[in-house]
Amino acid sequence: MPRPAESSILMSHSQRYDEASALALWDEDVLRLGRRADDYRRRLGVEDSLRITRHLNYTNICRYRCRFCRFCRRSHDADAYTHTPDELLEQAAAAVAAGAKVLHIVGGVHPELSYAYYVGLLRVMRQAFPEVHLRAFTATEIIDLAAKRPGSVEAVLAELMDAGLNSLPGGGAEILDENYFARHAPDKPGPDAWLNVHAAAHRLNLSTNATMLFGFRETLLQRTRHLLRLRALQDASLAAGRGAFAAFVPLPWIDAAGKPPGGRAEGFAELKTIAVSRLVLDNFPHVKAFTPLLGRGLAETALHFGADELETPLDNYLITNR
Numbered sequence: 001m002p003r004p005a006e007s008s009i010l011m012s013h014s015q016r017y018d019e020a021s022a023l024a025l026w027d028e029d030v031l032r033l034g035r036r037a038d039d040y041r042r043r044l045g046v047e048d049s050l051r052i053t054r055h056l057n058y059t060n061i062c063r064y065r066c067r068f069c070r071f072c073r074r075s076h077d078a079d080a081y082t083h084t085p086d087e088l089l090e091q092a093a094a095a096v097a098a099g100a101k102v103l104h105i106v107g108g109v110h111p112e113l114s115y116a117y118y119v120g121l122l123r124v125m126r127q128a129f130p131e132v133h134l135r136a137f138t139a140t141e142i143i144d145l146a147a148k149r150p151g152s153v154e155a156v157l158a159e160l161m162d163a164g165l166n167s168l169p170g171g172g173a174e175i176l177d178e179n180y181f182a183r184h185a186p187d188k189p190g191p192d193a194w195l196n197v198h199a200a201a202h203r204l205n206l207s208t209n210a211t212m213l214f215g216f217r218e219t220l221l222q223r224t225r226h227l228l229r230l231r232a233l234q235d236a237s238l239a240a241g242r243g244a245f246a247a248f249v250p251l252p253w254i255d256a257a258g259k260p261p262g263g264r265a266e267g268f269a270e271l272k273t274i275a276v277s278r279l280v281l282d283n284f285p286h287v288k289a290f291t292p293l294l295g296r297g298l299a300e301t302a303l304h305f306g307a308d309e310l311e312t313p314l315d316n317y318l319i320t321n322r
């Protein structure tokens, strides 16, 4: 799949959406918006692709209690778990044998796991699978590691890269808005902390993804500002000429029954979110459609609404709300 040079992406857009014009996009007809986003994606020269990824969750124990999260557990909960590196290696081996090219390793923010556990986990994975892309640890986990080490975020990232890390996932961004975090994730590091970790990764020439958890009580203005904050960091990272965001992954929040809050009618809202993201994030190479949360049918439809890549985890996807 051709990946356009990042500088050519920046030059290829002639008109940028500011806050007001980006906000107005949400009022547009979804089909017209989709056509425009699809046209823009084609002009970028990116072709549809399918990426087979294995999501490995090393623990579901988390020190935080985000209100939108149904994944996290306390250590005394009956269904709490923490896997050893050997157990994860076994899961990864089966996935690689089945064709996985990316291992996406994330978990809760475990209060007691040692720093050595994280470095050691990457080392065993890298040793076992030299060719596999290791995408591991959200910005929230990296911040926790910098407290455990202790040291700067840069020092932690450099050590993880030495152990085999290839990129950072985009989780933990939620909605990059201070008021949103204060209401829904009050005890976890906020938007600036998330952006700072990604900026640090880019300075180290590490590529990262960005996500947006949408559909959980945010306003359209907060959603729009989330996109604009990501675009601003991407501008700075591209100008510096080192690492940058590789892809944007919008994640619809789904309820305990596995449905978006409004049921099937939310499909239009999800497609619209993908289309608006593609148009506003004019400096992002890729927008992904994440099949476990969208469903395969809607994710494939999203490829006509600005998305260019289906991210399809092998086996079960356990984190349904982040």
Ligand code: SF4
Residues within 6 Å of the ligand: 062, 063, 064, 065, 066, 069, 070, 071, 072, 107, 108, 109, 140, 185, 188, 322
């Ligand atoms: S979203 Fe992440 S940080 Fe928040 S409670 Fe869940 S696992 Fe923990």
